[in-house]
Amino acid sequence: MCGIFGYIGNQNAAEILLDGLQRLEYRGYDSSGIGVVTHDNQAITLKAPGKIQNLSSVVTSSSPQATVGIGHTRWATHGKPNEKNSHPHTDCLNKVLIVHNGIVENYADLKETLLKQGHKFSSDTDSEVIAHLIESSIADGCSFESAFVNAVKQLKGAQAVTALQSTTPSYIMTTRIGNAGGICIGHGNKEMFIASDITALVPLSDTITFLEPGHTAKVSQSNIVVHNAEGRLIRTKPQKVVHHVTNAGKGQFRHFMEKEIAEQPETILAAIGGRVDFRSNKIDLPEISLTKKQLATVNRIILVGMGTSLHAGMAGVHMIETLSGIPAVAENSSEFRYRNPVVSKDTLVISIGQSGETVDTLAAMEQAKLKQAKILTICNTDNSQATRLADGWIPMRAGLEIGVAATKTFLNTLVSLYLFASYLGNQTNYLADSFLNNSIESLVKLPDQIGQIVQEKKVYLDIATKTHEQTNLMYIGRGIQYPVALEGALKMKEISYTHAEGMSAGELKHGPIALIDNSLPVIALAPKDHFYDKMLNTMSEIKTRGGTIIAVATDGDTQISKIADYTIFVPACPYLLSPVVTSVPLQLLAYHSALARGCDIDQPRNLAKSVTVE
Numbered sequence: 001m002c003g004i005f006g007y008i009g010n011q012n013a014a015e016i017l018l019d020g021l022q023r024l025e026y027r028g029y030d031s032s033g034i035g036v037v038t039h040d041n042q043a044i045t046l047k048a049p050g051k052i053q054n055l056s057s058v059v060t061s062s063s064p065q066a067t068v069g070i071g072h073t074r075w076a077t078h079g080k081p082n083e084k085n086s087h088p089h090t091d092c093l094n095k096v097l098i099v100h101n102g103i104v105e106n107y108a109d110l111k112e113t114l115l116k117q118g119h120k121f122s123s124d125t126d127s128e129v130i131a132h133l134i135e136s137s138i139a140d141g142c143s144f145e146s147a148f149v150n151a152v153k154q155l156k157g158a159q160a161v162t163a164l165q166s167t168t169p170s171y172i173m174t175t176r177i178g179n180a181g182g183i184c185i186g187h188g189n190k191e192m193f194i195a196s197d198i199t200a201l202v203p204l205s206d207t208i209t210f211l212e213p214g215h216t217a218k219v220s221q222s223n224i225v226v227h228n229a230e231g232r233l234i235r236t237k238p239q240k241v242v243h244h245v246t247n248a249g250k251g252q253f254r255h256f257m258e259k260e261i262a263e264q265p266e267t268i269l270a271a272i273g274g275r276v277d278f279r280s281n282k283i284d285l286p287e288i289s290l291t292k293k294q295l296a297t298v299n300r301i302i303l304v305g306m307g308t309s310l311h312a313g314m315a316g317v318h319m320i321e322t323l324s325g326i327p328a329v330a331e332n333s334s335e336f337r338y339r340n341p342v343v344s345k346d347t348l349v350i351s352i353g354q355s356g357e358t359v360d361t362l363a364a365m366e367q368a369k370l371k372q373a374k375i376l377t378i379c380n381t382d383n384s385q386a387t388r389l390a391d392g393w394i395p396m397r398a399g400l401e402i403g404v405a406a407t408k409t410f411l412n413t414l415v416s417l418y419l420f421a422s423y424l425g426n427q428t429n430y431l432a433d434s435f436l437n438n439s440i441e442s443l444v445k446l447p448d449q450i451g452q453i454v455q456e457k458k459v460y461l462d463i464a465t466k467t468h469e470q471t472n473l474m475y476i477g478r479g480i481q482y483p484v485a486l487e488g489a490l491k492m493k494e495i496s497y498t499h500a501e502g503m504s505a506g507e508l509k510h511g512p513i514a515l516i517d518n519s520l521p522v523i524a525l526a527p528k529d530h531f532y533d534k535m536l537n538t539m540s541e542i543k544t545r546g547g548t549i550i551a552v553a554t555d556g557d558t559q560i561s562k563i564a565d566y567t568i569f570v571p572a573c574p575y576l577l578s579p580v581v582t583s584v585p586l587q588l589l590a591y592h593s594a595l596a597r598g599c600d601i602d603q604p605r606n607l608a609k610s611v612t613v614e
């Protein structure tokens with residue numbers, strides 16, 4: 001959440017900052033701003049509410065000439081998303097400029113003290129205190145560098161700060177406190193680029209210095225000097241990274257989400273490719289870095305994640321327990337991190353995250369690490385904080401996902417979990433070879449099966465035309481379809497702003513059935529599995545009470561349409577892989593409903609693609 005970008009070099013800073021912010025817009029898009037220092041030491045800040053294109057018009061008309069500056073795209077925590085609350089924030093003298101990601105948890109106390117000292121605040125944000133703290137130390141005789149360090153020491157909470165002073169434009173200060181967001185510094189030719197995450201540096205540099213939590217860097221055109229929180233000089237070595245350049249255009253699609261749903265056959269193929277040997281029917285996951293011996297000691301698996309990633313983890317529990325016989329649970333990272341969970345060196349914690357930057361999931365990993373658990377991450381982002389924190393990883397291989405609503409990363413996580421569960425079962429001799437043969441055959445069919453689903457549009461348009469004005473929807477499923485119900489409801493909520501609730505179909509009678517009448521459509525996940533008859537019974541009970549049913553069923557099912565008002569058919573698929581096929585219709589249903597409701601599908605209100613604050 002919130003994107004930070006900084007530049008120092010010989011090029012036009014304003015243009016580079018704008019360009020960089022555009023690549024960080026997924027982190028927050030309610031307002032943005034840049035601050036540059038001109039050659040005659042003037043600080044100029046330009047801000048605009050709304051998306052970066054608004055800032056772009058402001059910057060173009062003012063075209064400030066400078067070769068150093070900092071920029072920010074905001075996801076508001078304290079203070080409305082308007083111009084005055086946009087970053088950069090400045091001190092009273094307009095000499096210190098700061099951009100900030102995270103929350104200054106003790107800002108109220110700091111602000112009170114600063115107000116008493118006579119500082120004047122111009123925004124409602126927590127972040128502005130940082131500029132005044134720096135100003136205060138400078139007034140006491142400190143250099144900008146020391147003043148920055150002094151200010152940072154006073155901040156409580158996980159955050160990242162980047163700052164510039166108009167009278168010392170030869171360097172930018174930047175720091176990372178905890179895990180509220182990374183700071184990566186790209187090395188150029190007598191220029192440096194600072195960014196919240198590596199994706200913003202893709203076209204600019206492949207030589208990156210990553211700041212660790214607690215580290216502060218003084219960044220000048222040709223040099224980076226890093227100190228840790230105790231003030232000790234840290235030798236850092238920039239890393240050469242391989243950027244995976246992905247086509248970032250929408251092509252023939254109206255939205256990135258539509259494109260990303262359509263890409264799923266390809267991305268699943270990418271997840272399987274090279275990991276499955278069709279001749280020997282073996283699965284290999286080289287990046288997990290856990291030996292057969294280490295895997296044999298695992299007696300418990302905990303999957304942690306948030307939102308869509310948690311839903312994938314919940315489906316993963318079924319896969320892992322069935323295919324490896326090892327007890328597994330999925331848990332919301334924000335609960336796990338504060339729960340003092342029972343974890344030992346024989347526990348394997350699998351963190352799931354498309355971004356690898358979700359603050360709660362990183363904290364959950366750290367908590368598990370302290371207890372000596374083995375840590376694996378399933379992540380879509382190379383060189384993310386999660387991949388660097390984990391002992392091993394399974395790359396999702398979903399490619400760049402720009403739509404804020406996760407689609408292809410969800411499917412690729414499911415496939416990655418299935419591959420991992422099969423691999424684990426095989427390495428620990430729990431699975432018979434014959435199972436692996438069948439399972440590989442089913443995996444290989446998936447891209448084609450998903451291809452069939454995404455080609456179908458009419459059924460979703462028809463259903464959305466009839467249901468998009470509803471204010472409430474219910475999603476139900478059993479077993480491995482329960483997390484799919486949760487995920488379907490989440491997709492509907494986030495992009496169409498329709499209240500939708502996902503639940504286990506078995507839970508219905510314990511209260512929620514009271515909601516059923518003819519104004520509440522129920523989406524029932526009823527593929528042909530061992531819960532099928534139970535699902536039919538539940539659907540009948542809903543029907544008897546006047547509910548409208550939209551069923552997701554297996555091709556060739558002739559019985560279901562006698563109960564359901566609408567049926568969406570999906571290809572037959574083994575139980576453990578069935579979420580991969582049943583979740584795609586729910587993505588399409590949400591997409592077409594949001595389209596009919598005229599919503600901003602790729603950048604839904606109040607959301608951001610990566611959640612770096614609690």
Ligand code: F6R
Binds near residue numbers: 352494609610
């Ligand atoms: C919903 C969605 C979110 C994320 C959640 C965790 O479409 O994308 O629920 O799954 O914010 O993010 P990651 O996966 O980056 O840890």
